[in-house]
Amino acid sequence: MTTTEKVLAGIQNSLPGQLIGKANHMVIAVLQLVHVFGILLLLTSLILMSLRLLGLALTEHSLPSLAREPGRLLWLGLGLAVGSGVLIFISGPAHYYYNKAFDVKMILLLSAVIVHVLGFRRLAQRQAVRPIPARIVVTISLILWFSVGIAGRAIGFV
């Protein structure tokens, strides 16, 4: 057994791993539901802020006043998605660890969070944004977050 396999088996055999793994399918189904609603909350909040940043909606209201609440909802959505995601992972670590789409998803997720913290979030706090940089950051952000979702769907198919 390699170290990786030992770690994965360790996670699966740990108390939380045992509890989730042995629980009936309803527990996994509930975790999957929380995962979907977390992703939905995150993506919707992102879309709403993007529409304002691109000047496509509600331009008569200031950007920071509009971005504050969806900004928080985005983090709430991310928290729900990551929290439920970790528990789903614990239920079958080897299944996900050796899945190519899962690797891609994690890399995309990390990139999306970095771009959000360093770019998107800062942009949304400004009173005024220049259209070109706003368009670039919003486009990159939307592509990254939606790619996380696509890679997530792909886990079940590869």
Place this chain on the structure above:
Amino acid sequence: MLSIHELAQALQDSKFGDTIAESRYLYPIFEGTHLLSLSLSVGLIFLTDLRLIGVFWRHVPVTAVLHQLRPFILSGFAVLFISGGLVFCSEAATIMASPLWTLKMVLVALGGLNALYFEFVIAKRPEVVENHPVLPRSVKYAGFASLTIWTLVIMCGRLLAYVPRAGS
């Protein structure tokens, strides 16, 4: 006369339905599009509902939220329905056999009726049109109804994924 079940079976077994079901890429693409387009359609509806209930964007007039988000919500629903229809074609008979599917369709119809009633009756009331600080209670109720109905629709949809797929 063909029964609904026979029609669904014929659709599932048709060249079109079978191509989607058997394709390595088509089924995942349509299913993924169906899931992710929720963020533009139902997701923005959820945020609108929160505004109607009065817990989100209180400083933004309800009419501004309704009118300015409408084109995006409607395009989101167009993508949602088309991708959902394509997924359905590939597994019509299998999926219709599940009571969850019937429940989902009933709920979608209810969600649609609730939206129409809100749009053509509640939203036409002078307090809403003129953005009064205190809105009629029916506005809040419509928001709660919509939030509940669409949450249940998504739950049914996600749980339908556990119905075994045709051919797998």
